[in-house]
Amino acid sequence: MNKLLKNIKPDMISGGLILSFSLFIILQSIELRADARLIPLITALLIMVFSVTIIIGSFKSKNSESFSVAILKKNMDKPLLFIILLTLLYVFILPIIGFEITSFCYLIIVMAIIERELFWSRVLISGIVTLTLVFIFSFGLNLRIPLLFSKFFNI
Amino acid sequence: MIIESFIHLISSPETITFMIFGVAFGVFLGALPGFGATLGIAMLIPFTFGMDPNVALPMLAGIYSGAIYGGGITAIMVGIPGTSAAAATVLDGFAMTQNGQSTKALTTSAVSSAFGGFVGGFSLLLLAPILARFTLWFGPAEYFMLAIFGLTIIATVVGKSMLKGIIAGLLGLSLSLIGLDPITGEPRYVFGEILLLDGLPLIPVILGLFAFPQSLKMINDALSGKSGTLSGRKGMSTGPAVKIKELLANWKTMLRSGILGTLIGIIPGAGANIACWIGVSEAKRASKHPEKFGTGITEGVIAAEAANNATEGGSLIPMLTLSIPGSGASAVMFGALMIHGMVPGPDLFTKYAAVTYNYIWAIIINSVFLLFIGYYGSRIFARMANIPVKFLAPVMIVITLLGAFATRQLNFDIGITIIIGTITYLLLTNGFSAPPILLGFILGPIAEKGFRRALLISQGDYSVFFTRPISLVILALTILSIYSVLRLSKMKEDSS
Numbered sequence: 316m317n318k319l320l321k322n323i324k325p326d327m328i329s330g331g332l333i334l335s336f337s338l339f340i341i342l343q344s345i346e347l348r349a350d351a352r353l354i355p356l357i358t359a360l361l362i363m364v365f366s367v368t369i370i371i372g373s374f375k376s377k378n379s380e381s382f383s384v385a386i387l388k389k390n391m392d393k394p395l396l397f398i399i400l401l402t403l404l405y406v407f408i409l410p411i412i413g414f415e416i417t418s419f420c421y422l423i424i425v426m427a428i429i430e431r432e433l434f435w436s437r438v439l440i441s442g443i444v445t446l447t448l449v450f451i452f453s454f455g456l457n458l459r460i461p462l463l464f465s466k467f468f469n470i
Numbered sequence: 471m472i473i474e475s476f477i478h479l480i481s482s483p484e485t486i487t488f489m490i491f492g493v494a495f496g497v498f499l500g501a502l503p504g505f506g507a508t509l510g511i512a513m514l515i516p517f518t519f520g521m522d523p524n525v526a527l528p529m530l531a532g533i534y535s536g537a538i539y540g541g542g543i544t545a546i547m548v549g550i551p552g553t554s555a556a557a558a559t560v561l562d563g564f565a566m567t568q569n570g571q572s573t574k575a576l577t578t579s580a581v582s583s584a585f586g587g588f589v590g591g592f593s594l595l596l597l598a599p600i601l602a603r604f605t606l607w608f609g610p611a612e613y614f615m616l617a618i619f620g621l622t623i624i625a626t627v628v629g630k631s632m633l634k635g636i637i638a639g640l641l642g643l644s645l646s647l648i649g650l651d652p653i654t655g656e657p658r659y660v661f662g663e664i665l666l667l668d669g670l671p672l673i674p675v676i677l678g679l680f681a682f683p684q685s686l687k688m689i690n691d692a693l694s695g696k697s698g699t700l701s702g703r704k705g706m707s708t709g710p711a712v713k714i715k716e717l718l719a720n721w722k723t724m725l726r727s728g729i730l731g732t733l734i735g736i737i738p739g740a741g742a743n744i745a746c747w748i749g750v751s752e753a754k755r756a757s758k759h760p761e762k763f764g765t766g767i768t769e770g771v772i773a774a775e776a777a778n779n780a781t782e783g784g785s786l787i788p789m790l791t792l793s794i795p796g797s798g799a800s801a802v803m804f805g806a807l808m809i810h811g812m813v814p815g816p817d818l819f820t821k822y823a824a825v826t827y828n829y830i831w832a833i834i835i836n837s838v839f840l841l842f843i844g845y846y847g848s849r850i851f852a853r854m855a856n857i858p859v860k861f862l863a864p865v866m867i868v869i870t871l872l873g874a875f876a877t878r879q880l881n882f883d884i885g886i887t888i889i890i891g892t893i894t895y896l897l898l899t900n901g902f903s904a905p906p907i908l909l910g911f912i913l914g915p916i917a918e919k920g921f922r923r924a925l926l927i928s929q930g931d932y933s934v935f936f937t938r939p940i941s942l943v944i945l946a947l948t949i950l951s952i953y954s955v956l957r958l959s960k961m962k963e964d965s966s
Binding site for chain 1: 529633634636637640641643644647650653656658659686689690692693859860861863864865867868869871872875876879881884885888892896897899901902909917918921922
């Protein structure tokens, strides 16, 4: 398994995923009317041709790093993946507990993931940033941010 | 009337104060990813209801000028364009910051932006009635050819791999296909989601392409202990401001980009998003050292910033005379004029001439304010580079998500930013670049609409794209562009 991962180049993975995406567009386009699918089909076919070229090119390439080293270890470490999932969670929690608490907690957690020390600095910065954003965008620019404060006071 | 309006404008302390406020506010908004000129003008329009149009419109013009420059600040300091108009500024501007020359890049940007705004404003004042007639000759075939010309620019800005750049452009084009078919109204790739019927919203897509992946990259660098500050070196000197001598040496680039920006601004739908790329592309083509572009040279910043600021004046020409907004911001300005009882068209230059010329002069004078605010404030903006990444990156993410939410007040838009942002981050780590995706996304609908409308009008005759004179001129420019790119690639290969 490790040997297989070592032989897989990042371009093979990205090329393969993009190729799958182009096939997906083609399959979805079949149901459309002839004139509505013309440009999507041309686009998808071009993507297909170029992604195959990338895959073929990656077989010839000898110098590039393996997929496991280049992607998994260097660019998508576990903490980063956790931050992305946490950001997705932010979207769902935002309308429930409001911008103030969601953003405050989000900032504290993400800062803690990056650096575990300086707890009180994190709390202070998260609080100041959240309040400043609320003040500028909600009160200053009259932007309708989902605030718990407005829910509580029915504003 | 033109001179009277000028005297009226400069003799009104109230108008001047609001103009300065507009420019400063625009710079602030532009520096926040996702909060560009369009959103800034749209947000302030409600506050101008009770104001005199002679005060309100110059202030809104100030927001536009300031926001376009402001977009360049984050492009230079963090590598994130605050507005899509500043996407091309990232190439050399951010490289200059990494070379320890952020103050130089910011002051260059301020002077170029002011000059671009000046050229665009004067063009609007002098050429509006004449040049606006030219756009009347543009039919769907010309719009299609123009979009294709824009797409060929992708190849000049792709970075290391031209193949990956082209794929990125096509991916952007495929994103633009989501929503209702522009001709038949048939839903495409919406999967039953009503919010996708209007297509992917521009601001969340821009934030997903630039702000979110850049924040992830900053976090990843911080996690791996690569950098503690934005500049990569804590406490790093940001260097001196640009010298006048160096700016004067690049006067040709500045003037060329200013004129190109104005001309592109006149063409409806093109705007600052395209102008900045064409400005850089043409400067690269004319340069004796094209290989230095992207490594952190002032010429690259000048070319992008002079072009994108010049589009303001240009985009207002068809809007004020023919009621055709040339850009998103001018479309919002269209609404602002309507709110103040002024219907764009011939009446603006007769019935409302005083207010109209007052507004046009404001665009020119705002350039002077922008020059001072940008030039002397640049040292303050430059300090952003020393902010610790561990604090800045999470804050950037929250502001990005807020920016995505701001336009339509929909959580759905935040989701779009996160999904596109994560995919873009993975693409970036594998040698792809984000600007071609944005170009494909912006030009895709223009190309598709132009192509299909032209075929409908010509009853399926493809020769319509090659027989019209303007279409042929654009085609010639496209071929020239492809030839130059291929030649440049060959030169690169030979030199390496």
